Amino acid sequence: MVIINNIPVGKTGYGLLGFTWRPHQTPDEQAFAAMKKAIEKGALCWNSGEFYGTPDPTLGLQLLHRYFKKHPEDATKVVLSIKGSVDISTLKPLGSPADVRKSVENTLRILDGVKKVDIFQCARVDPKTPVEETVGALAECVKEGKIGGIGLSEVGAATIRRAHAVHPIAAVEVEYSLWATEIRTNGVAGVCAELGIPIVAYSPLGKGFLTGEIKSPDDLPKNDFRRHFSRFQPENFKVNIELVNKVGGLAKKKGCTPAQLAMEWVRYQSGRDGMPDLLPIPGATAAERVEENCQEVGLTEEEYMELEGIVGSTQVLGGRYFEAAESLLFA
Template identity: 55%
Template structure:
């Protein structure tokens, strides 16, 4: 077990995907089954967002409903919530006024049914110094209204600046077999130096590394990943080569590609001076969560073999389109 915001969590968390980036979110019943399965499997680091959905209906509303039905689960879960955007828009506003609005709204919707362990602005506001944003959140920590502060998609310099303003409990960044940037751009190094755990979102490459998406046409028409550069028709087959390599190793191990991808992320946790890394795969069904939480052990030779595959593999296209990448400090 490792600690996050002062509480013990499993090596794998759960991206609260019940209402995230989906035109047709699953039913409450299905979401609750998935959430219960996550907790039963030891995935007690839950990650959601005010930005996942609309101001009227987002992750926090689902959480309120869940903890109304299962109040006994609240204390065992470490909850991290992303906010700090302009209400109803996908653009950051890290000003004191908006950060207060965002945290207050999150606390209002949770309605005391679950303590907010970590709050993070989903992206850094380029117009507001990070010290102001962090200082504002810190007031809520000091008042005992939230447990700690996380950062999301920020670079090493910002991590260090923010840490001088207040203790940072976690840094959330994308990390997977096809998003290894943090190993070279100083982010992992900075987190290790400052003893900050990394929360690895999209450890399954937004579903690509599961092996379930064989062609562009397999992506649901309502899915936002249809818009992402790495999923486009002209690069799809080239990027799929990595998945095929993972599938071959999975077959040898008697596991699934998703399990291999998650095992590789976990293998990097604390390795060679790296920080603790907690992957948070998103899932909407009990079956998928049970699959993700079935741990596969990779030997040193397995990890080395995968690393060699990565060295000779070129992923084509950015993680997001240009506008999206402009909000990622990498």
């Protein structure tokens, strides 16, 4: 059980990114069914963003507004984490106190009281603004009752310490999966464990790559945002697919899906061997995928070590994003 801001949220969370960055918007009927299934399966930490949406950058928040307006009984069941403070046109971070407050107010305006913002975090660290000023502004919003707590996203170990010294940090959100293990060697996992801060592991399925359902770059829709990412480029894809094939082989032997095995690998490490509590937040647009991702298939120590062997011996080529975005990771 993972605790965020003194609230038990289970062992799996739910990322709403999948609803808002796909080529076509998911119909409410399908989206709502997936959200209901998440609650049913105990995936109670939901993660979205002020800037999520295609083509309207507020579609993520509008979806949440429509859901909780229709299902007000679910509002208190979910811990809602929202990322914001981003220039929509350039996706550059905006961390000044004025920008942070503006983002919080806009989020609250769109949600219109149907759901409390339990955690608010800037999507990236603004290199032009000291993190102490950014967190200080959010601390004022906590004091005023506008948000319940403060999170951080894609930050380095030193930044976590500086931010936590200003106000307790409820959670650190960072990519963590079988093909993104940097937090184990760059100090992020260590400092979070030391300070008692849980890590919300986004993209635990490698942006869908680790499910095994993407056999080639051509399987991605022409306007899919992943086509811009380094690891999905043809020259890298043909190398990276080896990791997927090895995980798929172990999953077949275990009698589960590759996605379930990848999720279990994250959950298995939660609170063990110097790691902080870990909460994977896969994205899904269909109830059956939510159910699959939340199904705990368990790992033996032998299976875990086999996966660790795969991670340690298999090459992963390319950065996690496109080049311009890489400089903002672990800032």
